[in-house]
Amino acid sequence: MDALIEKLKGQIIEQLNLAEVKPEEINPDSPLFGEGLGLDSIDALELIVLLEKHYGIKIQDPKDGKTIFQSLRTMAEYIKSQGKS
């Protein structure tokens, strides 16, 4: 799980152009939206693209996004649960 979280940190920084954020500054349990990384609605769409592009996972119900993208850890757990890590 830790390796997947580290991989996701790099992919998120690259995909969301978080040029001023270092991987070690991202707490896997901090919220991705609002506080924490402070991502916005466009970033949410980019995360959906990231899951599809890198892990072949298509989120069918947008309502699931709220749970999946709660934190880096919940994202990694979701990828694992889909057997795509």
Added chain:
Amino acid sequence: MNNIISYAHIKNNQVSVNGSVMFQSAHSASVSEFLSEAYKSLELSYPKFHKMDAQCKLGFLCAEFAMRGTAFLTEHELSRTAIVLSNNASSLETDRVHQHSIDDKSNYFPSPAVFVYTLPNITIGELAIKHKITGENAFFVSEKFDADLLVNYTESLMDNVTEAAIVGWVDVDGSNFEAFIFLVEKQKDTNKNAIFKPLNQANIITLYNQTKWTH
């Protein structure tokens, strides 16, 4: 009377403020390298900058350089501050990036973060968000820098409730880019660092040609 109180001009990998070159990158630097170096030179912390497309970064930086050292943002009601921009290429550079991402149907991953920049007036939006400006705004696409158009439109706004405006040209097409932004306000004499030139076409053209570029 309306006055131009400050301006910035960016081209040839250089930034000029009120006619003097204030920052430059190597002549060979790419558009993105230049924009990134110019941003660092301002010592700002605005993470959203890195998410912008080249045109928004260029407009953001040019406005930032023009406003630096002035009291422009604190002396006017932001609801009465307008933003009027123009260019030739519209959002063509980002349109190309988006097109490229949807060319290959077997590798079809259009980026929402790219797509949102496929309109030229997003540059105005980025400035408005950064500085909480809520006044009038307009973006014109014209063949070349048109001082007449910008002066006439800005004057028409300032005949009404608008008391200040960020006005200019922000154009990116491939490796070619140029921005020229000037700040306009109704006559005041409190802005200590202001250059105070009456807003008219002749003065705009003079300022546009004033900088002696070093490369």
